Amino acid sequence: MEDPPPTTRTQRRQQTEQRILSAARRMFGERGYERATIRAVAAAAKVDPALVMQYFGSKQELFERAARMPSVPPLEGTLEELTEELLTRIGMKLGSIPEASLATMRSMLTHPEAAERARAALDGQIAQAGAAIEAEDAELRAALMISTMLGVTIAHQLLDLTALRGVPTEKIAGLLRPSLRTLAALPPDAQG
Structure with a gap:
C-alpha cells in the first residue's frame, strides 16, 4: 500500500x-x-x-x-569472532551496499572530504580490530585485514571485475579466511 x-x-x-x-x-x-x-x-x-x-x-x-554513511556495528569479540565477522560482512560488501557508502567510495580518490570520511571510518575499524590482536604489530595486521576487505569491495562494486561476478560469497570468504586468520595471528587452518 x-x-x-x-x-x-x-x-x-x-x-x-x-x-x-x-x-x-x-x-x-x-x-x-x-x-x-x-x-x-x-x-x-x-x-x-x-x-x-x-x-x-x-x-x-x-x-x-x-554521503552520510549508515553506522556499522563495531568489530568486537575474540580474534576468531572478529575474523568471522569480517568474512560475514563480505556478503554485505558484495551485495547491495547503501548508496551513501557507494557515493563515498566512488568519490574518495578525487574529493578530500570523501577521502577523510572513508579514512575516519576505516581507522575506526582498524582500531577495533587491532585491539583484539595480541601481536607487536597489531595495528598493521588490522590495517591489512581491513584493507583486504576494502580491496575486495572496490574490485566488486566499483571496478566490476569479471572474475568476481557471480561468485558465491561463501567461496570468496573461504578463500580469504586463511589469509585473514594469518593476519589476525590465528592458526590459518580452514574454518566454517
Missing part, C-alpha cells in the same frame, strides 16, 4: 528533499563527486536546479548530506 500524497507544505518539502537526496546518492555513487552535477541531480529528482540549491546551498553541502 502506498503512502498517501503529502498534504501539508512541510510534508511536500520533506518529500522533495528526500527525492533530491536519493537522486544525489545515485549520481555521486555512479559518477563520483567531480563528475556529478547539480543539473544531473535535479533532472534525476525531477526538480529545477535552483530548488536543489535552495534546499542545500551548494554541491558540497548536498554531497555531505547524501
Whole structure:
C-alpha cells in the first residue's frame, strides 16, 4: 500500500528533499563527486536546479548530506569472532551496499572530504580490530585485514571485475579466511 500524497507544505518539502537526496546518492555513487552535477541531480529528482540549491546551498553541502554513511556495528569479540565477522560482512560488501557508502567510495580518490570520511571510518575499524590482536604489530595486521576487505569491495562494486561476478560469497570468504586468520595471528587452518 502506498503512502498517501503529502498534504501539508512541510510534508511536500520533506518529500522533495528526500527525492533530491536519493537522486544525489545515485549520481555521486555512479559518477563520483567531480563528475556529478547539480543539473544531473535535479533532472534525476525531477526538480529545477535552483530548488536543489535552495534546499542545500551548494554541491558540497548536498554531497555531505547524501554521503552520510549508515553506522556499522563495531568489530568486537575474540580474534576468531572478529575474523568471522569480517568474512560475514563480505556478503554485505558484495551485495547491495547503501548508496551513501557507494557515493563515498566512488568519490574518495578525487574529493578530500570523501577521502577523510572513508579514512575516519576505516581507522575506526582498524582500531577495533587491532585491539583484539595480541601481536607487536597489531595495528598493521588490522590495517591489512581491513584493507583486504576494502580491496575486495572496490574490485566488486566499483571496478566490476569479471572474475568476481557471480561468485558465491561463501567461496570468496573461504578463500580469504586463511589469509585473514594469518593476519589476525590465528592458526590459518580452514574454518566454517
